[in-house]
Amino acid sequence: MAEILKVDGLVKRYKELIALDHFSMSVNEGEIFGLLGPNGSGKSTCINCVLSLLEYDKGTITIFGKEMSPKAYDIKSKIGIVPQEVAVYEALTVYENIDFFCGLYIKDKATRAKYVQEAIDFVALNDFVKFKPKKLSGGLKRRLNIACGIAHKPKLIFFDEPTVAVDPQSRNKILEGIEQLRAQGATIVYTSHYMEEVEQLCDRVLIIDKGTTIAEGTIDQLKSMIKKSEIITIETAGLDENTIAAIKDLPSVYSADYDGHVLKVEAGSGKHNVIDIVNILQDKGYKMKKIFSEQPTLNDVFLELTGKSLRDE
Template sequence: MGRLLEVKQLVKSYEGKKVVDNMSFNVDEGEILGFLGPNGAGKSTTIRMITGIESNGSGTVLFIGKNINTCMKDYQHSIGVVPQEIALYNDLSAYDNVKFFCSLYGYQKSELEERTKEALGFVGLWDRRKERPGKFSGGMKRRLNIACSIAHSPKLLIMDEPTVGIDPQSRNNIMEAIKILNSRGTTIIYVSHYMEEIESLCSRVVIADKGHVIEDMDKVELKRKYKIQGQNSLEEIFLHITGTQLRDEV
């Protein structure tokens, strides 16, 4: 399993205040990496820098060994982003939403239509393809958001709170979809405030606080490290090392 993404010493300041301070971690091909931290930890800014939406003050992001700043177009064609805020066009049908986002990656005609159909079918919305998102429940909107992000078959999928504000059944459906995507070879960075999702999905956990990484290790090893201090669950460990309950940060 090779190294897919390398985040090296990222620094970003706003109005003289560092919000990302020497942030460094790696993502290996084929893994689901849980990225955690309390509010103010620098997670959102780091994600924006990783995706190329925001320039970094200093530091480097490498994708398959190449600096993303030297191959940004190719890099952004290789990643998908599921944002925390639902990003859909309410005046377009579900089908046309997915088709539009997929077309941005250069797909046309029959291949574009096939990818659109496959993505909608994967998230269970093919039968609702003619409807507009305004008629959808929160869970259906989240699933449509995912369809828009995976239709171009990204190598790396970055998911920022993809289950916020939805019912348990929709959350379970999305989690099962994530497992299937991963089994098909998609590498995933997963940001969530729900520790049970991290427990279920992620093999490795990065915990950030005050702009930098404070823990980065295999989930089993992380639990073993803190067990000697009486911490037995990821939720207890997070509280122990950050002083914050993760769910209080929603």
């Protein structure tokens, strides 16, 4: 696939702080690319540099095969941005907002009118075109935010936390819309702290922390990078310390926690993890009610690679 976006060796310093430390990434045409990182990891700095909203100290940024710069208006006209904070004009109606942002790139009135209507149809805001933003719910504002960012039909779209603080129905509509945009030929760069969304949407994911790449690949490839490959949960009563110790001694087990009712075991790769644990419990005479085995989630991967400590905003 053609490479739409290439960031190579990007360095950005804020005095003594290195926000991006020779950071590189590439995004291919037609994919949904997840850019993840804890607060303060450098992902927002990266996006702002890519969009030429920030100057950087070193490195190159290429979009659509051309070097990006603040005056590269031909490139910028093909880029859409849906920011985390709703960025619309309160004094304008829904229609006027979309028309204004589309008009930044599309000057022909007939074409713009067509694009604006298609954007309204896309986010299902036909019943609200005369409303001003203050009269819209949070979910409707998010959909207006998306319409303003995509009305000019960009080829590369950045979505930054587009589903923050919206109800499940609006979230589902937004995620379906992103899939539809990709089906229509757009390439998506997606950031979110909702890992289940990233698992659902993204073809590849890059995790950035402290300004550098710490992991990159498909969801399955990322999951294979961590030691936890199976989580086993068993409901059983009265386990003694010797039994729990015997489970912990199994070669593939690296943690076993028991709360008096549920045993939770985290295990590495092994063909018979569940069977080995069940055999120990049966040999000891314990009765089991429910047994669950599940694979690690992207959230497990993220926490293991970036740590569980709280991060400053």
